[in-house]
Structures are given as structure tokens and as C-alpha cells.
Amino acid sequence: MWGLGQTDVEGLTTITDDNVRFLYSASDGTDVFADGLRDNPIWKSLPSVRAGHVHRMTDGIWTFGGPASSEQFLDELVSVFTS
Amino acid sequence: MSPHTTSRLAGRSEPDTRANPTVRLVPAAVALVLGGVSVLLLSSVHLTQGTADVGTLDLVRLALGGGDEGVARVLVASRLPRLLAGITVGVALGVAGAVLQSIARNSLASPDTLAVNAGAHLAVVLSAAFGLSLATGLPLLDGIGTLSVAFTGGLAAAGLVLLLSAGGDAAPTRLILAGAAIALSLNALTMLFLVLKEQETVGLFAWGSGSLVQIDLDAVTRTAPVITLAVAGCLLLARRLDILTLGDDTASVLGVPVRRTRLLATLLAVLLATSAVTLAGPIGFVGLCAPAIVRLLGARIPHLHRHRLLLPLSALAGVLVVLAADIAVRAVMGGQAGVDIPTGVITTIAGAVLLVWLARGYRDSAPARQPPATHAGTVRGRRAVAVVITVLSALLGGAFVAAMLLGDTSVLTGDIVNWLRGSTGPSLTFVLDQRYPRVLAALLAGTALAVAGSAVQAVCRNPLAEPGLLGITAGAGVGAVALITLIPLAGVWTMSGVAGGCALLTFAAVYGMAWRGGLDSHRLVLIGIGIWMGGNGVITFLIVAFDPWNTAKALTWLSGSTYGRTPAHLVPVAIALVLLVPLIALAHRELDLLGLDDDTPRVLGVRLERTRLVVLGATALLTAAAVAAVGVIGFVGLVAPHMARALVGSRHSRAIPVAALLGALLISLADTLGRTVIAPAQVPAGLLTAMIGTPYFVWLLWRSRARAAG
Incomplete structure (x- = not known):
């Protein structure tokens, strides 16, 4: 399943599996997850955050891109799941 | 001057102003209490809505000492910031609208129809697009930076509108027409920069319609003191504003510095509206609706024209409008709608209906008898x-x-x-x-x-x-x-x-x-x-x-x-x-x-x-x-x-x-x-x-x- 969606902080509480890997992109320079949400109690208590499964993707990986972008993204996924 | 002189002058429509003042204050107190109770009621409903699976029962259990940590976290880190943002914005816009309407002596004046919101919004988007905002890393300084940028934009837009409509005294509709047109074109400019500078302005797009989504309490705690001070300033000006409604000449005869009062009040109103914009984006037409609702519901309240009463009631009405819009959209369409649909869209639709309704009864004080309006143009061979x-x-x-x-x-x-x-x-x-x-x-x-x-x-x-x-x-x-x-x-x-x-x-x-x-x-x-x-x-x-x-x-x-x-x-x-x-x-x-x-x-x-x-x-x-x-x-x-x-x-x-x-x-x-x-x-x-x-x-x-x- 894939798709686009948006939510606010409390919407994340529906993700209860600590095995979820949370990848995000912050290529535009503002890292809302590291800066804005760092001290947020909801964010800190999320199972996957507590388990340290939050990963900032390497800047420049285009999530809407073509084959080259997909390859970079796959490499990123491999490094995330094997780390 | 003595308060008696004022009330006699201001109260032409109520000949018995010398009746026992305590008796006449009762309806006003009742109105304030009723408004306060409604705000409390709406606030408690507001807290039960959201994207997480935390409902009324969970919150009641928490209040009674039970409930789990998760519920408390959602309440503190998400529900309360959103509620407080709504209340802050409502107070700011309600008071700003009431003050602007008094200065312009025009019930259609508001931060929206005078282009204040559009100007502030454009200024913030521009500074983001061109990286002008001083990213010092210190939240307090950044906050002041954004607020002053928004304030400058809002003030410039309002100044332009007032200048073009020549103070708005001669024909009140012209003021609103000029304001609405300028707001439309500023919005077009804002959209243009959002499209041109897509990378730099990510996140400002949804904000453009006025959204109450907050990631923490920081923004509210930064803005609230400014708004409190500005509201206090407006209340200090209340007596002068009362007298100003009698007309410039009367006011200056009674010893009110007309120009200074008007300038100060405009600055405070613009500060209020732009603080609201920096907090939640332009939440449309709240400043128009709040005073209008007060006037509609408060027809029986004596002394409503007194700003000391009008301003607090408008603030309460502003809060009610914002919270009601936020509650209504989530009640009808579910918690997720609170993220997807900016609250400002709902208030704008409601406000536009009110604008049309108010405009129906509108007549220019001096009906400009228009000569054949489509001017003859040039006659050519x-x-x-x-x-x-x-x-x-x-x-x-x-x-x-x-x-x-x-x-x-x-x-x-x-x-x-x-x-x-x-x-x-x-x-x-x-x-x-x-x-x-x-x-x-x-x-x-x-x-x-x-x-x-x-x-x-x-x-x-x-x-x-x-x-x-x-x-x-x-x-x-x-x-x-x-x-x-x-x-x-x-x-x-x-x-x-x-x-x-x-x-x-x-x-x-x-x-x-x-x-x-x-x-x-x-x-x-x-x-x-x-x-x-x-x-x-x-x-x-x-x-x-x-x-x-x-x-x-x-x-x-x-x-x-x-x-x-x-x-x-x-x-x-x-x-x-x-x-x-x-x-x-x-x-x-x-x-x-x-x-x-x-x-x-x-x-x-x-x-x-x-x-x-x-x-x-x-x-x-x-x-x-x-x-x-x-x-x-x-x-x-x-x-x-x-x-x-x-x-x-x-x-x-x-x-x-x-x-x-x-x-x-x-x-x-x-x-x-x-x-x-x-x-x-x-x-x-x-x-x-x-x-x-x-x-x-x-x-x-x-x-x-x-x-x-x-």
C-alpha cells in the first residue's frame, strides 16, 4: 500500500508497532523531527521513536524520482534495515 | 472630563442614562458571563476532538485521576496547543475587528477587508522565499523577526487602503472595495511566490488558509504576551474610542487628540491581527464576524457602544467563532479533517455570507450620484x-x-x-x-x-x-x-x-x-x-x-x-x-x-x-x-x-x-x-x-x- 497523506503529531499515535522504520526527508534545511518535535511528549513516547528507528534520509534523494532515485532510495532502505 | 458628560453625549438613543448605573450594568455582566461559559463549553468539546483515539471518556477518566499516560500526552502536546492557538487567535482578531470598525466608523471594516491579513501573509511568505528571516537559531529572536515582518506587511497594506479611500469618511463602501481589491491582489502575489519559490516556502501553503495545527506550545507562548499587551492598550484607549465614535469634530472639541488616538488604535489593531497571522495564518473574516455577532445578539445590552464592554465581548465572540468553526468541521467530517481542512476556510465561507448580508443594507452616507458611469472615452475618427x-x-x-x-x-x-x-x-x-x-x-x-x-x-x-x-x-x-x-x-x-x-x-x-x-x-x-x-x-x-x-x-x-x-x-x-x-x-x-x-x-x-x-x-x-x-x-x-x-x-x-x-x-x-x-x-x-x-x-x-x- 502506498499513498500521500498528512497528519498532526497526535495522528502518529496510531502507529503502535515498534518495528516500524520511520524515514524522513529534510533536504530543504528545516528538520522538523530533530528540532521541532524533539521535546514533544507524544513524539518521544512513540514506540518506534523509543526504539531508535528514526532515520533522516541522505539529502537529495528524490522520493518522486525515476530509476536512479529509486536505486538510491533502495540503498538507503538497506542501510536502515541492516543497521 | 466627567463620565457623565460622555454618557449623555454617547447615549442619545437612551434618554435614561442617569438611572441607577448598577442596575444597567447587570445585562452587560450577564452577557460577559454567558460568553465566558460558552467559551468554556466549546473548549471542552474542542479538547475531545482530534486525530488520535482519545475521546470524551478518556479525558473524563483522566480528569478524575485515572486514565493512562498516553491520554495525558495527547492532551498536553496536541489538544491544548491547538485549543490555546484558537483562543489566542480569536481574542486578537475579535478585538482588532472591533477597533478597526470603530476607527473607520464602518461595520464592514476588519483585518480582512482592510487587507491587513493579506499584507502580513505576503510579507511572511516573501521573507521566507528570499531567506530574509533571521534564522538565528534562537526561537525568541526568530519569533520577533517574523512578527515584525508580518506587522510591517500588514501595516503597509492597511496604510495603502486607507490612503486610497481617503480615510474612508466620504464613502464607506469605497474603503471596503479598495481593501478587498488590494487583498485579492496581495493574495495573488502570495500565491505567485509560493509557486515560484516552491522549495523555500514548503509548509506555508497550507498555512495560507489559516490552520490551527501546532507542533508545540512555543508559538502560542511567544505570541500571547504581545496580544495581551495590545488588548490592554486597546482597553486603555477605550474611553477615547467611545468619544471618537461621535465624530472627529465633537471628539476634538471634547479634548481628544483625534489623529493620535486613531493612529495608536490602528497600530494596535494591526499588531493584533498580524500576531494572529504569524500564529495560525490568515484565519479569514473572524474580525468581521465577531463585532457583528456582538451587535446582533447584544441589541438589548445597554452601553454596548462603550469600548470597555464592546472589546471584551468581541474578544469572546472571536474565540467562539474560531472554536465553533474548528469543532464543526471535525464533528461533521471526522478528526482527520482538522489536519486536512484549514480552519480559515470555514470561517471565510461563514464570513463571506455575513459580508453579503451586511452589504445588502448598505448605503453610502453621501450617495455619490454617478454621472453616466461608463465615461465617454475618446471619440475618434x-x-x-x-x-x-x-x-x-x-x-x-x-x-x-x-x-x-x-x-x-x-x-x-x-x-x-x-x-x-x-x-x-x-x-x-x-x-x-x-x-x-x-x-x-x-x-x-x-x-x-x-x-x-x-x-x-x-x-x-x-x-x-x-x-x-x-x-x-x-x-x-x-x-x-x-x-x-x-x-x-x-x-x-x-x-x-x-x-x-x-x-x-x-x-x-x-x-x-x-x-x-x-x-x-x-x-x-x-x-x-x-x-x-x-x-x-x-x-x-x-x-x-x-x-x-x-x-x-x-x-x-x-x-x-x-x-x-x-x-x-x-x-x-x-x-x-x-x-x-x-x-x-x-x-x-x-x-x-x-x-x-x-x-x-x-x-x-x-x-x-x-x-x-x-x-x-x-x-x-x-x-x-x-x-x-x-x-x-x-x-x-x-x-x-x-x-x-x-x-x-x-x-x-x-x-x-x-x-x-x-x-x-x-x-x-x-x-x-x-x-x-x-x-x-x-x-x-x-x-x-x-x-x-x-x-x-x-x-x-x-x-x-x-x-x-x-
């Missing part, structure tokens, strides 16, 4: 007219060729010749096959809107009339968007039909509401603008609620663009042009006469009502067809006829063809520019026409002021 038409046709031809050549891929004229012969390669064929419907859509829609504008201006005898400004395009847009949202596969014909029906209905509604024993031209446009803003609110709502990721839909229906047009889209507008333009052209003599007054055509045997009805019907259908082709584009129907009259005089046999050429030229150029300058991204054509059209509209207003004064 036959040869001069021929020259104008030849030059314009040549320019249009040039614009057509340029439009075919330019775009995200520039081609050469030889490529077009080959394409016409069918001998281009696949990539060029693809490019040109995509491009020609867009080019034609711009030309046809421009022609249709310009002819429609000429006819409406003649029939309404109103230089400010225009399909967009009368709300017709927005009405057609609402119909079309509602249809393609409900039935995505609806054909172009169904869409044109529905758009046409809605255009006719909207026009009938605007005309009917504005007609009160006579057609005040400012009132007509004011109601039209209200419908336009409300229509845009409804369109935004339909798009963000049901189809938020559809770029083509958003571009076309929110700003007017030829994006993604296919040849099928061209057929309705082409047919409308072929059928209806000759009809309007045949009536050119009647239109000339209608432009004079009501009596002359009757004396000369013109069947006035029938002509009017036929021409207006044709206009609405032409507009709807144009809307089906290019979406909601405004101001072309205003600018083209005026330029045409300036070039060849006001005889419709000459002005209509010239206006048609100019309209086609305008949209074609706007479209070509929009497709080329930031290719492969696009600037919607409607944004560029708004940028040309609004200054023109403001200039027309300014000129009518000069005439009224002289």
Missing part, C-alpha cells in the same frame, strides 16, 4: 479606429505565434509548419499537441470574458462591474468543481451546463440582493466581492477536502489556468462565442442607449427590461463557458472594456470588438508568460491578470473619488 483594430489584430497574431513557440520546450516556426503537415517527430508532436489547446483556450476565454465585461458594464451602468467582481465566475467555478468532485468523469458538456446554470443563479442572486428600490453600484460590487470570496472559500474547501493532491484541479480552480486543457474543453466556449457574441453585437445600439440612463432608451422605444435580461443572460453564459475552459480568471472583463473605451470611444459597435481583441491578448500573454518564465513549473494565468487588474480597479476607484469630491 473612422481611420483611427481602423488603425487601432489593425494594430491589435497584428499584436494578437504575434501573441498567438509566440504562445505556440514558447513554453517549457521552445520550438521554431519551422517545427510548427512541419507539425501542421504532420511530419514532426514524436516528441515535438507531443509538445505541440499539448500546447495548442492551451493557447486556444486562453484566446477564446479572453474574448468571452472581455465581451461579457463590456456588456455587463453597459447594462449595470457601472464602471466597476465585471463577471469576476460580480461573483459570476466564482459561482460558475463552484458549480464546476462540485460536479467534478462528485462525478470525476463528468464530460465537458455536463460541466459547462452546470457552470452555466450556477453562473445564472449567482448573477440573479447578486443582482436581486443588490436591488433595493434602486441599484447602488458600489453595493452591487460589494455583494459581488462577498460572493467571490465565499465562492473561493467553497472551492478551496472542495479541493482540500476531497482531492488535495490534484495539481491541475487546484491550479485551474483556485487561480485560473489553462493547465491540462484538451481540445474537448474548447468546444463549449467556441460555440458560446459563435452564438452569443453576435447577439450582443446586434444589440450594440441598445447598449449605447442603456449606458445613458433609464429614461432615454424608453423614450426611444427600446424594450428596456427585455434587452437587459437577454444581454445579461448571454453574459452569464459566456462567462460560464470561459470558466469551463480556463477556470476562475478575474479582472479581464474589467480591464479590457476600459482600455477599449479609452482607445476608440464608448460606442459599442467599436468598443466591443476592440475589447474582445484586448481580452484575448491579455490572457494569451499572461498564459504564455506563466508557461515560460519558470518552466517546467507554471504560473497560473489568473494570477498575472489579477496583478494587472487590481491596480486598474484601484485606479478607477481613486478616480471616482476625485470626481465625487469635485
Whole structure:
């Protein structure tokens, strides 16, 4: 399943599996997850955050891109799941 | 001065001001308590809504000492910040609206209708787009930076509006017209920068409609002190504001420094409104609604005109409006809607309805008896007219060729010749096959809107009339968007039909509401603008609620663009042009006469009502067809006829063809520019026409002021 969606902080509480890997992109320079949400109690208590499964993707990986972008993204996924 | 003098002067309508003051304060206290209780009630309902699975029962359990940590976390880190943001914004906008209405002595004044919100929003987006915001890393400094940028923008916009309407004393509607027009064009500029600087302004887009989503309490705690201080400042000015409502002369006789008071109050109101904008984006029309609600519900409360009472009640009403809108959207559409649908969209729709309702009863204090409004223009000889038409046709031809050549891929004229012969390669064929419907859509829609504008201006005898400004395009847009949202596969014909029906209905509604024993031209446009803003609110709502990721839909229906047009889209507008333009052209003599007054055509045997009805019907259908082709584009129907009259005089046999050429030229150029300058991204054509059209509209207003004064 894939798709686009948006939510606010409390919407994340529906993700209860600590095995979820949370990848995000912050290529535009503002890292809302590291800066804005760092001290947020909801964010800190999320199972996957507590388990340290939050990963900032390497800047420049285009999530809407073509084959080259997909390859970079796959490499990123491999490094995330094997780390 | 003694309080007794004031109350005697202020209370002309209540002769028994000397009755026991404590008795008369009771209703006021009751109103304040009732308002406070309603805020508490709405707040507790507000806390139970959200995207997490935390409902009323969980919160009650938590309050009773039970409940788990998760519930507490959601309450503290998400629900409370959102609630407090809503309350803060409501207080700020409610007080700002009340103060602005008192200074302008105009119940239609508000941070929205004076362009304060739009100015602040543009300033913040600009500073983000060009990296002007001082990213010091210190939240406090950043907050002050953003607030001062927003404050500067809001103040500049308000200053411009007040200057253009000359203080707003002579004709209160002109103040609101100037404000609304400037707000529209500032919004167009904001949209433009959001599109141009997509990378730098990510996240500002949703904020653009006013959203209460907060990630923590920081923003609220930074803004709340500023708002508290500003509200306190307004309350300190309360007595002076009371006296100021009696009139400038009376106030200065009573020893109130009029100019200083007005300046101070304006600064405080702008500070309040812009703080609200920095916190949650422009949440529309709360500043208009809150004082209006207080006046409506508080008709029986004595001393309501006292600002010491009016301001707190407006603050409470502002909070109630914001919270009610936020609760309503989530109650009807579920918790997720609180993220998807900006609260400002809901308040804007409600506020636009209120604006129309208030505008209905509006009369200018000094009814500017307008001379034949469509000014005579220049009378020119036959040869001069021929020259104008030849030059314009040549320019249009040039614009057509340029439009075919330019775009995200520039081609050469030889490529077009080959394409016409069918001998281009696949990539060029693809490019040109995509491009020609867009080019034609711009030309046809421009022609249709310009002819429609000429006819409406003649029939309404109103230089400010225009399909967009009368709300017709927005009405057609609402119909079309509602249809393609409900039935995505609806054909172009169904869409044109529905758009046409809605255009006719909207026009009938605007005309009917504005007609009160006579057609005040400012009132007509004011109601039209209200419908336009409300229509845009409804369109935004339909798009963000049901189809938020559809770029083509958003571009076309929110700003007017030829994006993604296919040849099928061209057929309705082409047919409308072929059928209806000759009809309007045949009536050119009647239109000339209608432009004079009501009596002359009757004396000369013109069947006035029938002509009017036929021409207006044709206009609405032409507009709807144009809307089906290019979406909601405004101001072309205003600018083209005026330029045409300036070039060849006001005889419709000459002005209509010239206006048609100019309209086609305008949209074609706007479209070509929009497709080329930031290719492969696009600037919607409607944004560029708004940028040309609004200054023109403001200039027309300014000129009518000069005439009224002289």
C-alpha cells in the first residue's frame, strides 16, 4: 500500500508497532523531527521513536524520482534495515 | 472630563442614562458571563476532538485521576496547543475587528477587508522565499523577526487602503472595495511566490488558509504576551474610542487628540491581527464576524457602544467563532479533517455570507450620484479606429505565434509548419499537441470574458462591474468543481451546463440582493466581492477536502489556468462565442442607449427590461463557458472594456470588438508568460491578470473619488 497523506503529531499515535522504520526527508534545511518535535511528549513516547528507528534520509534523494532515485532510495532502505 | 458628560453625549438613543448605573450594568455582566461559559463549553468539546483515539471518556477518566499516560500526552502536546492557538487567535482578531470598525466608523471594516491579513501573509511568505528571516537559531529572536515582518506587511497594506479611500469618511463602501481589491491582489502575489519559490516556502501553503495545527506550545507562548499587551492598550484607549465614535469634530472639541488616538488604535489593531497571522495564518473574516455577532445578539445590552464592554465581548465572540468553526468541521467530517481542512476556510465561507448580508443594507452616507458611469472615452475618427483594430489584430497574431513557440520546450516556426503537415517527430508532436489547446483556450476565454465585461458594464451602468467582481465566475467555478468532485468523469458538456446554470443563479442572486428600490453600484460590487470570496472559500474547501493532491484541479480552480486543457474543453466556449457574441453585437445600439440612463432608451422605444435580461443572460453564459475552459480568471472583463473605451470611444459597435481583441491578448500573454518564465513549473494565468487588474480597479476607484469630491 502506498499513498500521500498528512497528519498532526497526535495522528502518529496510531502507529503502535515498534518495528516500524520511520524515514524522513529534510533536504530543504528545516528538520522538523530533530528540532521541532524533539521535546514533544507524544513524539518521544512513540514506540518506534523509543526504539531508535528514526532515520533522516541522505539529502537529495528524490522520493518522486525515476530509476536512479529509486536505486538510491533502495540503498538507503538497506542501510536502515541492516543497521 | 466627567463620565457623565460622555454618557449623555454617547447615549442619545437612551434618554435614561442617569438611572441607577448598577442596575444597567447587570445585562452587560450577564452577557460577559454567558460568553465566558460558552467559551468554556466549546473548549471542552474542542479538547475531545482530534486525530488520535482519545475521546470524551478518556479525558473524563483522566480528569478524575485515572486514565493512562498516553491520554495525558495527547492532551498536553496536541489538544491544548491547538485549543490555546484558537483562543489566542480569536481574542486578537475579535478585538482588532472591533477597533478597526470603530476607527473607520464602518461595520464592514476588519483585518480582512482592510487587507491587513493579506499584507502580513505576503510579507511572511516573501521573507521566507528570499531567506530574509533571521534564522538565528534562537526561537525568541526568530519569533520577533517574523512578527515584525508580518506587522510591517500588514501595516503597509492597511496604510495603502486607507490612503486610497481617503480615510474612508466620504464613502464607506469605497474603503471596503479598495481593501478587498488590494487583498485579492496581495493574495495573488502570495500565491505567485509560493509557486515560484516552491522549495523555500514548503509548509506555508497550507498555512495560507489559516490552520490551527501546532507542533508545540512555543508559538502560542511567544505570541500571547504581545496580544495581551495590545488588548490592554486597546482597553486603555477605550474611553477615547467611545468619544471618537461621535465624530472627529465633537471628539476634538471634547479634548481628544483625534489623529493620535486613531493612529495608536490602528497600530494596535494591526499588531493584533498580524500576531494572529504569524500564529495560525490568515484565519479569514473572524474580525468581521465577531463585532457583528456582538451587535446582533447584544441589541438589548445597554452601553454596548462603550469600548470597555464592546472589546471584551468581541474578544469572546472571536474565540467562539474560531472554536465553533474548528469543532464543526471535525464533528461533521471526522478528526482527520482538522489536519486536512484549514480552519480559515470555514470561517471565510461563514464570513463571506455575513459580508453579503451586511452589504445588502448598505448605503453610502453621501450617495455619490454617478454621472453616466461608463465615461465617454475618446471619440475618434473612422481611420483611427481602423488603425487601432489593425494594430491589435497584428499584436494578437504575434501573441498567438509566440504562445505556440514558447513554453517549457521552445520550438521554431519551422517545427510548427512541419507539425501542421504532420511530419514532426514524436516528441515535438507531443509538445505541440499539448500546447495548442492551451493557447486556444486562453484566446477564446479572453474574448468571452472581455465581451461579457463590456456588456455587463453597459447594462449595470457601472464602471466597476465585471463577471469576476460580480461573483459570476466564482459561482460558475463552484458549480464546476462540485460536479467534478462528485462525478470525476463528468464530460465537458455536463460541466459547462452546470457552470452555466450556477453562473445564472449567482448573477440573479447578486443582482436581486443588490436591488433595493434602486441599484447602488458600489453595493452591487460589494455583494459581488462577498460572493467571490465565499465562492473561493467553497472551492478551496472542495479541493482540500476531497482531492488535495490534484495539481491541475487546484491550479485551474483556485487561480485560473489553462493547465491540462484538451481540445474537448474548447468546444463549449467556441460555440458560446459563435452564438452569443453576435447577439450582443446586434444589440450594440441598445447598449449605447442603456449606458445613458433609464429614461432615454424608453423614450426611444427600446424594450428596456427585455434587452437587459437577454444581454445579461448571454453574459452569464459566456462567462460560464470561459470558466469551463480556463477556470476562475478575474479582472479581464474589467480591464479590457476600459482600455477599449479609452482607445476608440464608448460606442459599442467599436468598443466591443476592440475589447474582445484586448481580452484575448491579455490572457494569451499572461498564459504564455506563466508557461515560460519558470518552466517546467507554471504560473497560473489568473494570477498575472489579477496583478494587472487590481491596480486598474484601484485606479478607477481613486478616480471616482476625485470626481465625487469635485
